[in-house]
Amino acid sequence: MSHPVVRIGLVGDRSPTVRAHGAIPVALELASRAVGVSAPELTWLSTRQLDGVREDTLTPFAGIWCVPGSPYESMDGALAAIRVAREQGIPFLGTCGGFQHALIEFARHVLGLREADHAESNPDAALPLVGALSCSLVGTRGKVTLTAGSHAARAFGRTESTESYHCNYGLNASYRHVLDGAPLKITGEDEEGSVRVVELAEHPFFLATLFQPELSASTGQPHPLVQAFLAAASARAARMQSAKHTG
Template sequence: MRIALIGDYSAEVAAHRAIPVALQMESQARGVEVTGEWLGTKGLEDPSVLGAYDAGWVVPASPYASFDNALEAIRYLRVHDMPFLGTCGGYQHAVVEYARNVLGHQKAGITEIDPECEMPMVSSLVCALIDEDDPVLPEPGGLIARLCGEDALQETYRCSFGLNPEHEGVFEGSDFKVAARDPDGAVRAMALAGKRFYLGTAFQPERAALKGRRHPVVTGFVDAVAG
C-alpha cells in the first residue's frame, strides 16, 4: 500500500517523525507493507500524480510551501474518492477546500496564511494547544466514535488555529459533518460522509506511535486503504 504524504517534510516536526513509525506499526500488524512517500507541496503542481498512490495523508506543519497546491491535492483526493486523512494543518486545509469548491465560498481562507481574508474559515484558537494534550469528545454516531468509541479521548495537539465558530454553520446540511468537539464545543474533527474514508482532525493521532501505540484513527485509515 502506497500512501502519499502531502506536506513539506522537516525532521524537526514531531508529527513528521511519527508518521513513518505509525505506518510501520500498521505494516507489522498486518504483515503487509504500508509505505508513506513524501510529496512536497511546492512540487505538487499536477495533482493527478496522486493517482499512482492508494491514498493521501495531508500532514501537519502548515503553512505549506504552496497553499494552492495543497488545496488542489485535497480536491483531487476528494473527487476521486481516495482515502484521505488530514491531521492538524491538513484538516484546516480540508475545511477550506470543501467550503470553496463544494459550498461555493470562494473567499474562505486561513488567517495564519492571509490575516485579511474576507471569510476567515480557519482562525486563531482562543488558547493555542502547543504540544499539549486535551480532551476530545466524539460525536455520537460519527466516524471518530465508530473508530475510537464514544468515550472521551485524550489527544495531543500542536495547533494554534481551528474552525472559526462564526462560520461553522456553513456546513449545516452538507455531507461534511462534525466528528468530534472539545469540552467547550469547539470542533476538533470533521468527516465527509459517503466516502471510503475522509477525515480531518485538529489533533495529531500519529503521535501515539512515538509512545509505542497504534491509534484507531490511523488504523481505520489504513483499513480503508486495504479495503
C-alpha cells in the same frame, strides 16, 4: 494473489524540525502490524510539486495523508491533493494543518465560498474560515467527544478519547455555521464544543482532525484512527490490484 503494496502519499513540506513528520512513518508502521498488512510504501509530496498537479498523478495512491506543518509552501498544492482525494474516493486523513486545509478545500470547491482562507497565511482574508484559536493548543492534551455512529467513533470503538495537539489555528467559530447541513460533518468536539473532527460520511474514508494522532507513536501503541485510515487504504490497494489483474 499476493498482498498489494499500499502506497501512501504524504502531502506536506517535510522538515526535520516538525515532530509529526518523524512520527508519521512510525505511526503507520505500528498501525500496519495492528491491521495485519505490510508496512505501507510512503512518498512525500511537497506542496509546491502538487501545485497544478494532474489528477492521474495522485490516483495511483491507496491513501493520502495531509500532514501538519502549515503554512505550506503552496496552499494551492495542498488543496489540489485534498480535492483529488475527496472527488476520487481515495482514503484521506488530514491532521492539524491537514484538518485546516480540508475545511478550506471543501468550503471553496463544494460550498462555493471562494474567499475561504487561512488567517495565518492571509491575515487580511475576507473570509478567514481558519482562524487563531482563543488559546494555543501547542503541547496540550484534551478530551474529544465523538458523534455516535461516525467513522471516527467506529474507528475508536467509543465516543470519547484524550488526544494530543500542537496547533494555534482551527475552525473560526464565526464561520462554523457554513457546515450546517453540509456533507462535511462535524463529528468531534472538545469539552468547550469547539470543532476537532470533521468527516465525509459517504466517502470510503475522509476524515480530518485538529489533534495529531501520529504523536501517539512515541508510546509504541498504534492509534485507532491511523489504523482505520490504513485499513481503508489497504482495501483500496486490493481493489486496484484486482482491477489490474482482471482488466
